[in-house]
Amino acid sequence: MKLLLISLFMISFSIASAQNYSEAELANKEIITNAFHDWQEGTGNFFDLLTDDLHWEITGSTPYSRVYNSKKEFLDQVIIPLNKKLKVKIKPTVRNIFVDGDMVIALWDGEATALDGKPYRSSYSWYMKVKDGKITEVVAFLDGIEFSDIMERIPVEE
Numbered sequence: 001m002k003l004l005l006i007s008l009f010m011i012s013f014s015i016a017s018a019q020n021y022s023e024a025e026l027a028n029k030e031i032i033t034n035a036f037h038d039w040q041e042g043t044g045n046f047f048d049l050l051t052d053d054l055h056w057e058i059t060g061s062t063p064y065s066r067v068y069n070s071k072k073e074f075l076d077q078v079i080i081p082l083n084k085k086l087k088v089k090i091k092p093t094v095r096n097i098f099v100d101g102d103m104v105i106a107l108w109d110g111e112a113t114a115l116d117g118k119p120y121r122s123s124y125s126w127y128m129k130v131k132d133g134k135i136t137e138v139v140a141f142l143d144g145i146e147f148s149d150i151m152e153r154i155p156v157e158e
Contacts, residue, residue, distance in 0.1 A: 021099060024102070025099045027133075028102065028104050029097055029099040031049070031130065032049075032097055032106060032128065032130070035049055036092055036094050036106065036108065039091075039092055040091055047075060047079060049133075050071040050074070050134070051071065051131075051134045051136050052072070054068070054074060055067065055069060055136065055138070056074045056078075056137075056138045057138065058142070059141050060142075061144070062144040063148065064077075064147060064148065064151065082147075082150070085114055085115055085150055085151070085156055086112045086114055086115065086120065087113045087115050087117070088112050090111065090120070091110065091111055091112065092108045092110050093108060093110075094107070095107040095108060095109065102129050102130055103128065103129055104128045104130055106124070106126045106128065107124070108123070110122050110123075110124060114150055114153070115154050115156075116153070116154060120146065120150050121146065122142050122143040122146045122147060123142070124140065124141065125140075125141040125142075126139075127139040127140075
């Protein structure tokens with residue numbers, strides 16, 4: 001009986017919580033959820049959601065921890081060089097996605113294989129500001145040691 005009451009409470013709480021989200025918040029969460037799903041399935045490019053005037057901040061104290069002031073700058077200096085170092089591209093596994101106003105927060109794990117055969121595994125938390133279905137700003141938390149290691153360990157031709 002106690003388990004049944006706890007279950008009913010949790011279902012009621014979940015329904016009540018979902019009803020507190022605005023249509024815009026639910027739409028933003030759905031956009032990000034679908035983009036991660038398509039990325040995981042290999043049927044979409046998550047980074048297509050970025051606006052050209054994107055503001056992407058990588059936190060921490062690595063050589064890559066800074067603000068990138070456009071989609072092009074971020075892709076050219078982070079994503080493209082990282083992908084060149086991978087034999088098997090990053091596959092995301094989402095732990096959870098949260099929404100608060102125009103901010104969508106994704107907690108996810110990424111796994112890939114580097115050109116030298118070693119695994120690349122990192123956990124991420126991305127705080128994404130979404131406007132008109134596009135990502136305009138991101139504050140990204142990740143394993144800086146793992147990221148820096150693969151960026152420095154694997155040489156690639158430019």
